Amino acid sequence: MEASSRATLEHVARRAQVSxxxxxxxxxxxxxxxxxxxxxxxxxxxxLGYRPSTAARQLRTGRSHVLGLRIEPVRDGINGxxxxxxxxxxxxxxxxxxxxxxxxxxxxxxxxxxxxxxxxETADLDAFxxxxxxxxDRRTQWLGERDVPFVTFGRPWDAVQGPAVDDxxxxxxxxxxxxxxxxxxxxxLGHHRIALIGWPDGSDVGADRRRGWHxxxxxxxxxxxxxxxxxxxxxxxxxxxxxxxxxxxxxAEPTAFVCASDSLALGALxxxxxxxxxxxxxxxxxxxxxxxxxxxxxxxxxxEAADRALGLLLRRLDGGAGPVPDPHVLLTPHLVVRxxxxxxxx
Amino acid sequence: MEASSRATLEHVARRAQVSxxxxxxxxxxxxxxxxxxxxxxxxxxxxLGYRPSTAARQLRTGRSHVLGLRIEPVRDGINGxxxxxxxxxxxxxxxxxxxxxxxxxxxxxxxxxxxxxxxxETADLDAFxxxxxxxxDRRTQWLGERDVPFVTFGRPWDAVQGPAVDDxxxxxxxxxxxxxxxxxxxxxLGHHRIALIGWPDGSDVGADRRRGWHxxxxxxxxxxxxxxxxxxxxxxxxxxxxxxxxxxxxxAEPTAFVCASDSLALGALxxxxxxxxxxxxxxxxxxxxxxxxxxxxxxxxxxEAADRALGLLLRRLDGGAGPVPDPHVLLTPHLVVRxxxxxxxx
Numbered sequence: 194m195e196a197s198s199r200a201t202l203e204h205v206a207r208r209a210q211v212s213x214x215x216x217x218x219x220x221x222x223x224x225x226x227x228x229x230x231x232x233x234x235x236x237x238x239x240x241l242g243y244r245p246s247t248a249a250r251q252l253r254t255g256r257s258h259v260l261g262l263r264i265e266p267v268r269d270g271i272n273g274x275x276x277x278x279x280x281x282x283x284x285x286x287x288x289x290x291x292x293x294x295x296x297x298x299x300x301x302x303x304x305x306x307x308x309x310x311x312x313x314e315t316a317d318l319d320a321f322x323x324x325x326x327x328x329x330d331r332r333t334q335w336l337g338e339r340d341v342p343f344v345t346f347g348r349p350w351d352a353v354q355g356p357a358v359d360d361x362x363x364x365x366x367x368x369x370x371x372x373x374x375x376x377x378x379x380x381x382l383g384h385h386r387i388a389l390i391g392w393p394d395g396s397d398v399g400a401d402r403r404r405g406w407h408x409x410x411x412x413x414x415x416x417x418x419x420x421x422x423x424x425x426x427x428x429x430x431x432x433x434x435x436x437x438x439x440x441x442x443x444x445a446e447p448t449a450f451v452c453a454s455d456s457l458a459l460g461a462l463x464x465x466x467x468x469x470x471x472x473x474x475x476x477x478x479x480x481x482x483x484x485x486x487x488x489x490x491x492x493x494x495x496x497e498a499a500d501r502a503l504g505l506l507l508r509r510l511d512g513g514a515g516p517v518p519d520p521h522v523l524l525t526p527h528l529v530v531r532x533x534x535x536x537x538x539x
Numbered sequence: 540m541e542a543s544s545r546a547t548l549e550h551v552a553r554r555a556q557v558s559x560x561x562x563x564x565x566x567x568x569x570x571x572x573x574x575x576x577x578x579x580x581x582x583x584x585x586x587l588g589y590r591p592s593t594a595a596r597q598l599r600t601g602r603s604h605v606l607g608l609r610i611e612p613v614r615d616g617i618n619g620x621x622x623x624x625x626x627x628x629x630x631x632x633x634x635x636x637x638x639x640x641x642x643x644x645x646x647x648x649x650x651x652x653x654x655x656x657x658x659x660e661t662a663d664l665d666a667f668x669x670x671x672x673x674x675x676d677r678r679t680q681w682l683g684e685r686d687v688p689f690v691t692f693g694r695p696w697d698a699v700q701g702p703a704v705d706d707x708x709x710x711x712x713x714x715x716x717x718x719x720x721x722x723x724x725x726x727x728l729g730h731h732r733i734a735l736i737g738w739p740d741g742s743d744v745g746a747d748r749r750r751g752w753h754x755x756x757x758x759x760x761x762x763x764x765x766x767x768x769x770x771x772x773x774x775x776x777x778x779x780x781x782x783x784x785x786x787x788x789x790x791a792e793p794t795a796f797v798c799a800s801d802s803l804a805l806g807a808l809x810x811x812x813x814x815x816x817x818x819x820x821x822x823x824x825x826x827x828x829x830x831x832x833x834x835x836x837x838x839x840x841x842x843e844a845a846d847r848a849l850g851l852l853l854r855r856l857d858g859g860a861g862p863v864p865d866p867h868v869l870l871t872p873h874l875v876v877r878x879x880x881x882x883x884x885x
Contacts, residue, residue, distance in 0.1 A: 259662070264626075264627055265627070266631065274620060274623075277623045281611070281612070281644075284610055284643070285612070285644050288643060288644055293662065295639050295641045296626075297634060297639065298630055312639075480827075481620070481828065482827060482828050485802070485828055
């Protein structure tokens with residue numbers, strides 16, 4: 194096998210007439226090595242085309258350079274693609290830093306913790322990347338107690354809304370800023386009666402996205418009881434979005450809809466199709482469906498989220514120079530404007 | 540850490556007053572052990588709640604129980620979800636058999652092979668699952684020469700269309716059967732002039748999907764030169780699908796479109812919207828967009844494909860009783876009928 198004909202640390206040591214430890218020092222602790230020796234080792238590395246392998250690095254560092262990530266069960270929803278895109282970006286960026294992503298699945302927190310346990314015991318993972326944080330999340334506590342490095346894509350919602358029960362590195366996207374940008378875009382087009390189709394109570398992400406709509410309209414002078422009729426809270430889905438949009442159209446005559454997801458927005462689009470003056474519609478997550486249908490939508494910066502999450506982990510795992518980065522990163526999403534956000538009728 | 544307080548092989552051996560090797564034999568080669576000893580070891584395993592770890596198994600078997608899979612670069616296409624769904628299903632099923640999936644990315648075959656090399660050297664992978672097979676695929680040859688176990692999701696297209704240059708385990712979905720089913724469904728609704736919006740020459744998958752349409756219409760009595768005007772071959776995409784559908788409507792007046800992808804079908808839907816008698820449209824891959832828009836589409840059995848691919852790998856890795864399974868598995872897709880496949884005008 195070609196791989197075995199590659200130059201090893203041993204080959205470099207022999208060529209440079211030094212010990213393996215000295216080669217290792219040149220690579221990892223050059224201040225311990227005399228300059229002329231360093232020079233000789235570097236020359237040998239270059240002549241032999243030596244490339245320190247992950248295995249060798251693992252022997253030196255006691256680490257596997259493997260990160261664990263749970264993927265969600267197979268589903269066909271429109272919004273499911275978001276975590277897949279995060280996974281793709283994470284895999285690419287981890288690889289460029291010499292790390293691999295190992296996948297596992299678990300139907301709930303309890304069994305996700307069992308998987309951590311098993312993966313730590315058997316596969317020697319260095320760290321975990323957690324997604325879908327939520328109220329009463331026991332996973333972060335479990336990892337924290339065992340001093341296992343991890344980062345979450347998603348805020349610790351208990352800490353956000355109550356006394357801080359844990360304080361760990363996280364990266365998240367500011368959902369309120371996303372819906373606020375959607376409302377402001379619609380206001381600039383001339384809309385005033387901007388309805389929200391959101392999710393029912395109990396979703397932290399949903400409450401965050403609702404807040405941006407709420408605050409932007411309050412700032413525009415709406416009273417609290419004026420907003421209530423402009424709001425629907427329904428389970429995610431195209432059919433529920435369509436139903437909610439029809440009810441809102443009857444009861445509150447909005448000229449625009451801001452939706453907590455592209456699924457809901459797709460339903461709203463169906464409800465307004467064929468109307469003489471179809472209201473504008475804005476979705477959330479900028480899924481392929483939004484691209485395909487010309488739906489204006491709020492895009493999460495998923496590649497940047499993966500990058501920042503990885504940066505926080507690497508700082509913890511590998512150390513590094515310079516100031517310690519802020520362990521809490523809230524990224525601002527941006528609006529992708531397409532045909533569905535039309536101005537109101539003149 | 541809880542993990543370290545778990546029962547180990549050592550604990551079991553001490554409790555049962557036997558050697559570690561005897562415990563290992565009870566687990567892996569029970570015919571070598573006397574029944575009363577087996578009984579004692581089993582009792583100790585049960586009392587201690589011992590669970591053989593993957594690490595221990597790896598020490599015994601010299602294997603990591605990790606499978607490598609390349610994921611495609613991040614893209615926002617409508618059809619990209621297909622490989623993601625295969626990945627999800629593969630991860631779930633591999634885990635249920637004690638295997639993990641490790642991800643990597645590579646922009647082309649050459650660098651994918653470099654990744655194999657590195658992963659074999661550093662991460663001790665047991666096997667690879669390859670996707671996106673194509674003409675002149677050098678990856679399978681590289682792995683075959685090194686006797687690395689692998690399976691492909693996708694046929695070896697050189698072998699299909701020319702002399703067999705390689706013969707390895709593969710699982711694929713019969714694209715021709717999918718478009719044939721689409722045509723037959725439309726014929727049963729009363730359609731005769733059924734157009735194809737396919738991909739240009741050079742795509743093996745595209746040629747396969749074209750064949751089903753072609754053969755079904757030939758069987759219905761169409762002459763070769765009658766079919767030519769009913770066919771468009773365009774790059775994948777919503778805009779190109781819409782353009783192709785408009786041209787076909789002008790030139791050949793089809794009452795139905797069979798499309799090589801949901802992206803093309805989405806374009807065709809846009810082209811027929813608003814017509815007095817809008818032609819029927821059928822897509823391929825049953826993506827979330829198809830669900831969302833009520834598009835009839837051909838669904839690939841991705842969970843079954845992952846299952847069968849894993850089955851072929853496990854047979855190679857772990858052996859097993861019973862007849863050797865056929866190493867070449869061609870699965871039949873099924874049509875998901877929705878609102879877009881309407882009957883022709885009376």
